[in-house]
Amino acid sequence: MPKAPDIKPGHIIELDGAQYAVRKVDVHSPSARGAATLYKMTLAELVTKRKREEAFKGDDLLTLADFQSRSMQYLFADGEMHTFMDSEDYAQHLLSSEELGDQLDWLHEGMEGLTGLIVNDELVAIELPQSVVKTIVETAPGIKGASASARTKPAVLDGGITVQVPEYIEQGERIKVNTESRKFMSRA
Structure with missing residues (x-):
């Protein structure tokens, strides 16, 4: 326990x-x-x-509680409902935006590597992977010669999440972000 x-x-x-x-x-x-x-x-x-x-x-x-962990893929959103597919038997499951909460910011169509928690053949929750690769959609211009241990600046990622990134990171770059701490890990 x-x-x-x-x-x-x-x-x-x-x-x-x-x-x-x-x-x-x-x-x-x-x-x-x-x-x-x-x-x-x-x-x-x-x-x-x-x-x-x-x-x-x-x-x-x-x-x-007794539950099964299954590998899932996020397919698409239809209004407030979000469709996930079981990677093993291809069964489709729905979760609402309210049930997903803050996890919704991390999801994008076709996303794989999710873990679905299934109770009585019904998807009740998903677990995000430890890290996700996202694209920076808005940040201040990079500074030439900035070192890796230098200061950070805010960057908005696709999905609306804001994280702190090193000054040398440019808009349009793909970065790896920890989903639990919401911190920059590395370039992708």
Whole structure:
């Protein structure tokens, strides 16, 4: 049984006899000595889709629900619904924009390397890959002679995400970004 710090968005946990998809995890570190770090989680029940917020201490044990992890590909968006295809049996599954939340910024048509969490033959959440290659659509001009350890500047990526990149990076370049920390890793 994992502890609260091990739970990430997209995991499925059991609480009070019901299964919940973890949508968001906020970590609150108190400033007082001896106070426990709290993990505030936004949950969505799988059956009724009702939201619930719970706070857990770092040593609280949680029960993971039974689910399958399947390789997925993002196909396309149709209004508020997004279609994913199982890479093994080619079954198509839908998730709404609300269910995807912040993950939506990272997705683009034809994107592969996603992991789908399936409960009772229904896609309930996706997990993004550790890193994604994106194109810079807007940033200040690069500075010639800027070193790799120099200052950074903001850059807007396709999908609307803003990350800090080194000064030598130009508009139109493809870069590798960590999806969890939203930090620049390298040129692609």
